[in-house]
Amino acid sequence: MRYLPLTDADRQAMLATVGVETIDDLFSDVPKDALNPDLKLPDHKGEFEVERHLSAYAKKNHAAGDGPFFAGCGAYRHHVPATVDHIIQRSEFLTAYTPYQPEIAQGTLQYLFEFQSQVAELTGMEVANASMYDGSTATAEAALMARRITKRNKVVMAGGLHPHYAEVVRTNEELIGDTVLQAPATPGAGAVLDMIDDETSCVIVQSPDVFGFLRDLEGITEKAHARGALVVAVVTEAVSLGLLKSPGSQGVDIVVGEGQSIGNALNFGGPYLGLFAARQKHIRHMPGRLCGETVDADGRRGFVLTLSTREQHIRRDKATSNICTNSGLCALAFTVHMSLMGGKGLREVATLSHESACKTADALEAIDGVEVLNDTFFNEFTVRLPKNASQVVDSLAEQGIIAGVPGGRLWPGREETENLLIIAATELTQDSDIKALASALRAAV
Amino acid sequence: MRYLPLTDADRQAMLATVGVETIDDLFSDVPKDALNPDLKLPDHKGEFEVERHLSAYAKKNHAAGDGPFFAGCGAYRHHVPATVDHIIQRSEFLTAYTPYQPEIAQGTLQYLFEFQSQVAELTGMEVANASMYDGSTATAEAALMARRITKRNKVVMAGGLHPHYAEVVRTNEELIGDTVLQAPATPGAGAVLDMIDDETSCVIVQSPDVFGFLRDLEGITEKAHARGALVVAVVTEAVSLGLLKSPGSQGVDIVVGEGQSIGNALNFGGPYLGLFAARQKHIRHMPGRLCGETVDADGRRGFVLTLSTREQHIRRDKATSNICTNSGLCALAFTVHMSLMGGKGLREVATLSHESACKTADALEAIDGVEVLNDTFFNEFTVRLPKNASQVVDSLAEQGIIAGVPGGRLWPGREETENLLIIAATELTQDSDIKALASALRAAV
Amino acid sequence: LEVPLLFEEGSYEKAGVDLPQPSGTKSRLGDQGAEHAPHLPAFTEPQAMRHFVRLSQKNYAIDMGIFPLGSCTMKHNPRLNEKMARLPGFADLHPLAPEKTAQGALALIHELQDWLCELTGMPAVAMSPKAGAHGELCGMMAIRAAIVAKGEEKTRTRVLVPESAHGTNPATAVQCGFTVDKLPGTEDGRVDLEAMKAKLGDDVAAIMVTNPNTCGLFERDIRAMADAVHEAGGYFYCDGANFNAIVGKARPGDLGVDAMHINLHKTFSTPHGGGGPGSGPTVLSDALAPFAPIPAVVKEGETFRLIEQEEGDFADSFGRMVAFHGQMGMFVRALSYMLSHGADGLRKVGEDSVLNANYVRVRLAEEMTQGYPGPCMHEALFSDKWLKDTGVGTLDFAKAMIDEGFHPMTMYFPLVVSGAMLIEPTETESKASLDEFCDSLLGLAKAAKAGETERFKNAPYFAPRSRLDETKAARQPKLRWVEPEEGAMAAE
Amino acid sequence: LEVPLLFEEGSYEKAGVDLPQPSGTKSRLGDQGAEHAPHLPAFTEPQAMRHFVRLSQKNYAIDMGIFPLGSCTMKHNPRLNEKMARLPGFADLHPLAPEKTAQGALALIHELQDWLCELTGMPAVAMSPKAGAHGELCGMMAIRAAIVAKGEEKTRTRVLVPESAHGTNPATAVQCGFTVDKLPGTEDGRVDLEAMKAKLGDDVAAIMVTNPNTCGLFERDIRAMADAVHEAGGYFYCDGANFNAIVGKARPGDLGVDAMHINLHKTFSTPHGGGGPGSGPTVLSDALAPFAPIPAVVKEGETFRLIEQEEGDFADSFGRMVAFHGQMGMFVRALSYMLSHGADGLRKVGEDSVLNANYVRVRLAEEMTQGYPGPCMHEALFSDKWLKDTGVGTLDFAKAMIDEGFHPMTMYFPLVVSGAMLIEPTETESKASLDEFCDSLLGLAKAAKAGETERFKNAPYFAPRSRLDETKAARQPKLRWVEPEEGAMAAE
Known part of the structure; x- marks a missing residue:
């Protein structure tokens, strides 16, 4: 029981101070028959036994770094400098609490301010919050925010929105009786424009979209604004912001995104990092934690959590959202990695990732029966195979190659997409990986 | 050039301040033809490229944890709690300098004081220093210290002293013209007693010795002291101190040892941790850094490096040794691990290690042609095989089993030991490992 | 020691990363390429290290001293857990990796599910909620789905919440389309059972009660409360923020609870990290289990499967509340903690x-x-x-x-x-x-x-700062760094 | 905040490790078993974490600010190097593992040897020295061995060392059985070449000169010094503590040096760690290379071999100066640094x-x-x-x-x-x-x-402390904790 400092002698002495005889005297409010249940669980284990147990699980997985790897669709494998992991493991960051006591939390607060500034700049927006759970929940929160601003009850989603994101929006919106529409999920199509009407609170558009296409946000924004609807831009690959026109520069109202790919590992899906940026005028409608600059009693610059009257612990049933946690440590990882790269370094990483994807597309296009569908893409694109892509992915996995994400995984049971394979590359993709993929794919189709 | 903060603009501005035109103006004292040599070395690489390069090397090694593992002979694989590595990676410990400025180095100094106290208690001695390079160099330093104390020039080494240690003593002693004698390296023999005479400065005895035998230090001490010689006890497996009578309790004058097996990894031989403990009366003859308790100007307890008049930076050519580095961070790892175990926990680890070794010996004794030579041992013992042990070890290595250290490795070209195999076990040795070893060995002999 | 902002210290010229030269492949960005890099400065590595280490030294943390925060359970965070979460088999695993290549990860989630169910005495658990409040949302969504399944969504809209509740409770209820009705407390700091009963009716969807409650007391009448709300056709949501007090001692499932979130970052020692990430798996009773969200991990024979659509046992699922399958990194840490304690x-x-x-x-x-x-x-x-x-x-x-x-x-x-x-x-x-x-x-x-x-x-x-002017921060919100003057940008 | 000693805070009852129960196997310790556990207290893990974190906060470190220490080269320590050194293939590798199972480690050492030789312009390097002073010892032992090989060990016993030298230089010379003779300096802070020449003779074994020297100056006459000592039949030992100034700019091998140690923990960024561990590979000229210590790594075809005895090219080796093969952990870090910089x-x-x-x-x-x-x-x-x-x-x-x-x-x-x-x-x-x-x-x-x-x-x-009484520490040495009174021990 290496985590429990009390000795038996301590316990006896403390019980005496408290004035009870046994520990269970302190649990007297618990119904007798429910106290001290017989748990069908093993007893405590030493550290190396736990290590063995968990390592055995870890070894049963094929890590992305174990071979050629091309999966994306909202989670990307970029290189994270060792400095990032070192800093987020500093006791003072790792084991700190939410910075409600700003006098002794300036470390956390200042990096949150730096994070917000970085996210605002990258998205081309005026303000950003201190992070959300992940990209998908940030998207749902954006829809709710648009609802609060426009007081309308209809959400329109582009067909290229990541289906998981779309489902999360739907789950949250339908709960409160709103209408949620999505254009068909088909590579290249842009039917969303026709769905915008005067009841639309917001249009949600992802770019690069889930198939990898780069979307014209400006056109959509024009149309939406004309109808009084807001535009929520979704970015699932934060690195793309290093090379693409920012959503903010194209006039959108809210930008949400998944920040995992800067500073954070794949982690089988979590913890991730929701990015949330908006226009200054809407800040009081924004969900999530915000860090702001102020001064202390001695006039020195300092940072605090602010506008908390939007939040549940003050506002209770009138809060902008029920959220009370951000992804602090993931935001720190983002900030440190982003600070090491700067805008210039991010652009370099983005360029290398784009080039890797271009090379991969070139190699696959040369295969008979494989069709690259994208006219544009950043680091991810879609190919149509002559057969079911899930089967191909499974068969390549047996050769140690993670070939990408098959359509059947994202849209189960939908015929139009089952032969599609979505393929991502990053600066870590090596020429030898591309060769291995191409040759295995050639053999498989 | 991610480690170099100066920008080109900085460099120009600074050159101007300095008053020179080019950087090479500052290198004008270097002979012209030697300046800016053409280096046949590659240019700088990004972090992930370096990672790939070095990981490729790492993957070509068979790590101890990759399979059944029974090597020892001065380096042992025990479990190290994750807390240990976390703490030694704290910036404030990892990137601190030697604590010459005690006002801002109490962190380092206090753990060194705790380390010295732990080592003194474990060895049963009165004082210990703040660590040496490793066990072998500590042994050589002990011989030099005995020489300073006794003013005699003859070192006698027991046959069971690790041959590498014996060679290090010899290299150092013969350099200054001293005589070095070693009893024959034969399991179980103790001929060293007869070699002690009135010119002997010290007797160096290892227990458990390199074959794993536990030595009667008391008897040797009696004989040595009668002749005016000192006894240096050598411990190459620090964990043994948790279960065995301490050398100090048996009257020896100096205890040296290898502290690696507490808190430190195998590291292919280094960095390791030399332990050095002695009697209070000899402290001014001790080599290495010492940390002592004192008070500050405000009367508060504090720690400083002390007795530095023994050391090279003060004493120059009259110093007790030329050493000016210890193994600070390894000592910290030792201290943290030891603090987590306490005496009780260390005894438990030692007991489990001993039991693993007993079980291994039992399993091997059952094999025809394999003879366990030890009557006593702690966690390491020697078997005689019917054939060359090096060949057997190599053949088991191909099956993924590191069977131990063959005699031919330690005493190359010596016939008496070439069939010997020295086998160690620890708390990490699993029953399945023992089974695998026994069955592979049965097949190999 | 004052630490300037990245934007004041960093450079637009140097960086803390070195990357290979691009090969100059033809771009496929169409007209979406930006002409310039984002205007963000960088640190070289030594500058970054010092910047963030110095910042860290302005924080207080559990590794430095006690964090006596009620309702927040700031306990020791074992480093073993950090080490385990960083094993490449977990940290470097893609959420959409083929099922066959992630069997170890799925098995781990499944084992954690077993622990959580056994410790709470509940038959099911939803793993995807990303934090405590998200877990509340999960529980209330399941309750809402159960009500919808019974066709009562128009009538059962009221949720009873004690005055002493965490702010997330009412906020969550509203986010699920319910209205909130406050429950009064007794003089001894507990829910007033009789007053509660008086408020029950056909329009009550659920009660949300924290137990042990936010006054640090165990709700003695918890079973009577559960019985009453069940009898009225409602559900019992228990806020699990204070589960630490009774872990191993008493199980919500034995007390009549229908849903409870578990803060892995409180009870099960995953680090708070300055405010996140959290993880809030939600245990569900038999009545609510059919409505649990997807994705979910199930065991079929010797194989672990990830259910990603409404099918089979999950046909009535209320849907997906997050992309992917929850906070894997926190799952590893929590299971490591549970195995260690036993x-x-x-x-x-x-x-x-x-x-x-x-x-x-x-x-x-x-x-x-x-x-x-x-x-x-x-x-x-x-x-x-x-x-x-x-x-x-x-x-x-x-x-x-x-x-x-x-x-x-x-x-x-x-x-x-x-x-x-x-x-x-x-x-x-x-x-x-x-x-x-x-x-x-x-x-x-x-x-x-x-x-x-x-x-x-x-x-x-x-402290590093004296009291900060929170009013100023809220009245004149300054939420990001802004270049102080035009001249400074010319440097780039 | 004051931090008590482990011995004041710890317990003899609880510990920070949990271990399986022993099985009770019959002991084979003979009469060497101790009756009791060593009398050392323990921390549970949360206590240990807080103890050492608090202690650390009393330190100054390069990650916090500049360390303007002459002759100590306290530069940034990249964390990549720490990560690389911890790869199981390096950290979990036994020094006596069969050669075939350690080819990657040997290859790495071999590549590092190549870098060190090329950067210094020297033909050989001894990798086993454990620190700078140990590297000096290595160099001087090689010089001594060369002198012995020429049969001059009785006569060549004097070593010339400048007044400005590091204390390790004279200490090392003496440890090798030499006597030390001081070399005067010039008014511009360099070795007086003429005075040095005047001191040369048949009895001079070597000069030991730091370059750049400890006044921060490059020895302009270095080649003339080298020529003179060589002509007198002696050797030129160069203290490499200040190599950082000329790395990549000038090579000792091009300047007539016979031996020089390299502090990997200075020039090549392996962390100082509060005073160690260091690593001091020593480069050697053709004249000294045959006497290099064992063990050594050589390449034979595609295989890397570890030479562990005096054989072949190493038949004249002066022997072994340390068990095993040097500071592998530092080798990984240093090579990581070199590859990064190029x-x-x-x-x-x-x-x-x-x-x-x-x-x-x-x-x-x-x-x-x-x-x-x-x-x-x-x-x-x-x-x-x-x-x-x-x-x-x-x-x-x-x-x-x-x-x-x-x-x-x-x-x-x-x-x-x-x-x-x-x-x-x-x-x-x-x-x-x-x-x-x-x-x-x-x-x-x-x-x-x-x-x-x-x-x-x-x-x-x-600071955490005001000036400390060093005199008291030296006069009444208190080098370990002692139980304050008998009564306290009764608790166990």
Whole structure:
């Protein structure tokens, strides 16, 4: 029981101070028959036994770094400098609490301010919050925010929105009786424009979209604004912001995104990092934690959590959202990695990732029966195979190659997409990986 | 050039301040033809490229944890709690300098004081220093210290002293013209007693010795002291101190040892941790850094490096040794691990290690042609095989089993030991490992 | 030591990363390529290290001292857990990796599910919620789905929430389309059972009760409450923020609860990380289990499967509440913690956390006023009655604790006690640590009573910052760095 | 915050490790078993974490600020190197693992050897020395072995060492059985070439010269010195502690050096770790290479071999100076650093370190007195002349720097300058950092000259401790904790 400092002698002495005889005297409010249940669980284990147990699980997985790897669709494998992991493991960051006591939390607060500034700049927006759970929940929160601003009850989603994101929006919106529409999920199509009407609170558009296409946000924004609807831009690959026109520069109202790919590992899906940026005028409608600059009693610059009257612990049933946690440590990882790269370094990483994807597309296009569908893409694109892509992915996995994400995984049971394979590359993709993929794919189709 | 903060603009501005035109103006004292040599070395690489390069090397090694593992002979694989590595990676410990400025180095100094106290208690001695390079160099330093104390020039080494240690003593002693004698390296023999005479400065005895035998230090001490010689006890497996009578309790004058097996990894031989403990009366003859308790100007307890008049930076050519580095961070790892175990926990680890070794010996004794030579041992013992042990070890290595250290490795070209195999076990040795070893060995002999 | 902002220290020329040269492949960005890099400065590596290390030194953390925060369970975070979460098999695994290549990860999630179900006595658990409040949302969504399934969604819209509840409770209820009705408390700090019963009816969807409650007390009538709400056709949501007090000692499933979130970052020691990431798996009763969200991990024979659509047992799922399958990194840490403690250790966790809180309660009661009489669970509540007429308020007292080297306790919560001070020491504090803490607080209390107001009024004096102007921050929100003048940008 | 000793806080009952139960196997310890466990207390894990984290906070470190220590090259320590050294293939590899199972490790050592040889222009390198002074020992042992091989060991016993040398130089010479003869310096801070020549003779085994020297200056006459000592039948040992100034810019092998150690923990960024472990590979000329110590790594075809006995090319080896093969952990870190910098980056290291030092020299010369005129290499030397009549000494000034948030520079070394202050900023300090440092020191210097002696006399005022009583520590050495009274032991 290496985590429990009390000795038996301590316990006896403390019980005496408290004035009870046994520990269970302190649990007297618990119904007798429910106290001290017989748990069908093993007893405590030493550290190396736990290590063995968990390592055995870890070894049963094929890590992305174990071979050629091309999966994306909202989670990307970029290189994270060792400095990032070192800093987020500093006791003072790792084991700190939410910075409600700003006098002794300036470390956390200042990096949150730096994070917000970085996210605002990258998205081309005026303000950003201190992070959300992940990209998908940030998207749902954006829809709710648009609802609060426009007081309308209809959400329109582009067909290229990541289906998981779309489902999360739907789950949250339908709960409160709103209408949620999505254009068909088909590579290249842009039917969303026709769905915008005067009841639309917001249009949600992802770019690069889930198939990898780069979307014209400006056109959509024009149309939406004309109808009084807001535009929520979704970015699932934060690195793309290093090379693409920012959503903010194209006039959108809210930008949400998944920040995992800067500073954070794949982690089988979590913890991730929701990015949330908006226009200054809407800040009081924004969900999530915000860090702001102020001064202390001695006039020195300092940072605090602010506008908390939007939040549940003050506002209770009138809060902008029920959220009370951000992804602090993931935001720190983002900030440190982003600070090491700067805008210039991010652009370099983005360029290398784009080039890797271009090379991969070139190699696959040369295969008979494989069709690259994208006219544009950043680091991810879609190919149509002559057969079911899930089967191909499974068969390549047996050769140690993670070939990408098959359509059947994202849209189960939908015929139009089952032969599609979505393929991502990053600066870590090596020429030898591309060769291995191409040759295995050639053999498989 | 991610480690170099100066920008080109900085460099120009600074050159101007300095008053020179080019950087090479500052290198004008270097002979012209030697300046800016053409280096046949590659240019700088990004972090992930370096990672790939070095990981490729790492993957070509068979790590101890990759399979059944029974090597020892001065380096042992025990479990190290994750807390240990976390703490030694704290910036404030990892990137601190030697604590010459005690006002801002109490962190380092206090753990060194705790380390010295732990080592003194474990060895049963009165004082210990703040660590040496490793066990072998500590042994050589002990011989030099005995020489300073006794003013005699003859070192006698027991046959069971690790041959590498014996060679290090010899290299150092013969350099200054001293005589070095070693009893024959034969399991179980103790001929060293007869070699002690009135010119002997010290007797160096290892227990458990390199074959794993536990030595009667008391008897040797009696004989040595009668002749005016000192006894240096050598411990190459620090964990043994948790279960065995301490050398100090048996009257020896100096205890040296290898502290690696507490808190430190195998590291292919280094960095390791030399332990050095002695009697209070000899402290001014001790080599290495010492940390002592004192008070500050405000009367508060504090720690400083002390007795530095023994050391090279003060004493120059009259110093007790030329050493000016210890193994600070390894000592910290030792201290943290030891603090987590306490005496009780260390005894438990030692007991489990001993039991693993007993079980291994039992399993091997059952094999025809394999003879366990030890009557006593702690966690390491020697078997005689019917054939060359090096060949057997190599053949088991191909099956993924590191069977131990063959005699031919330690005493190359010596016939008496070439069939010997020295086998160690620890708390990490699993029953399945023992089974695998026994069955592979049965097949190999 | 002042630490400038990245934007003041960094450079637009150098960076802390080195990358291979691009090969100049033809771009496929169409017209979406940006002409310039984002205008963000960089640090070289040594500058970044020093910047963030110096920043870190302005923080307080559990590794430095006690965090006596009620309702927040700031316990020791074992580093073994960090190490395990970083094994490449977990950290470098893609969420959409083929099922066959992630069997170890799925098996781990499945084992964690078993532990959570057994520890809570509940038949099912939803793993995807990303934090405590998200877990609440999950539970309330399941309740809503159950009501919809019964065709009662138009009528069952009211949720009963005690006055003392966490703010997330009412916020969550509203986010699920419910209205909130406040439940009054009794004089001994618990839900008023009779008053609750009086509020029950056909329109009540659920009660949301924290147990142990936010006053640090166990709801004695919990079974009667559960029975009553069930009888009225509603559900019992239990806020699990305070599960630490009863882990191993009592199980919500044995007490009539229908849904409860579990903060892995509280009870199961995954680090708070300055405010996240959390993880909030939600256990569900048989009545709610069919509505659990997807994705979910199930075992079929020797194979683990990830259910990603509404099918089979999950045909009635209320849907997906997050992309992917939850906080894997936190799952690894939590299971590592559970395996380390085992059933015997976890029971001790509950016991020691309660013992520590009661010890603090009794020791501090020497000078301070207990919120409610009698023993507490894992947190001790005090009111500010004892500060009356001293000129020192709860906030002042708490800020003065900073100068003593401690993080303040939770203040002004729960709202049912005047100037509340809520202290939760957790089981990972030693007796020596508690004594140091109590001695210090008793000393401060005496000073307050002795009229040493200066020590409190402008506290803290010895922190990196004195009290910050929160009003200014809210009135003139400055949420990001802005280039101070045009001239500075010319440098780029 | 005061941190008690482990012995005052720890317990003899609880521990921070959990271990399986022993099975009760019959002991084979004979009569050597101890009856009791060693009398050492333990921390549970949360206690240990807090103890050591709190202790760490009393340290200054390179990650917090500049370490302007002459001759110590405290540069940024990249964390990539730490990560690489911890790969199981390196960290979990036994030194006596069969050669075939350690080919990657041997290949890495071999590549590092190539880098060190190429960077120094030397044909051979001994990898096993464990630290700088150990590397010196290695070099001098090789020289001694060469002398023995020529049958001159009885006559060649004198070693010439400049007055300004590091203390390790004379200590090492003596440890190798030599006597030490001091070499005088010139007025411009270098070895007096003529005086040196005058001291040469048949009895001179070697000269030991640091270059750049401890005054921060390059020995202009280095080739003439080398020629002279070689002509006299002696060898040239170069102390490589200051190699950082010329790495990539000049090679000892091109200047006539026979042996030089390389501090991997200085030039090649392996962390100092509060005083160790270091690593001191020693490069050797053709004349000394045959005497290099074992073990050694060689390449035979595609296979790497570890030479562990005097055989083949190593038949004349002077023997083994350490068990096993040196500081593998440091080798990984150093190679990681070298690969990261490359040839181009390493040259910039030398250049920037020299530029930074000269910048500091020129800026501080505004108030302080340069030790010797003209530009310096990577460290700037000042004397205490400028403090004359201020009542403030070098030590006072240095201790006052602590209050400004800096680690003091090297003081009173080299001995050839009165009240020396030796400043080495290293190349990993930014211009902003140097300006902050210089501004602060200039401010202090003005204060000293303005007679603000109080600011210096008892400095530091704002450190965890004020000046410590070193005399008491040495007169009444207390080197370990001792149980304060008998009663306390009864508790166990």
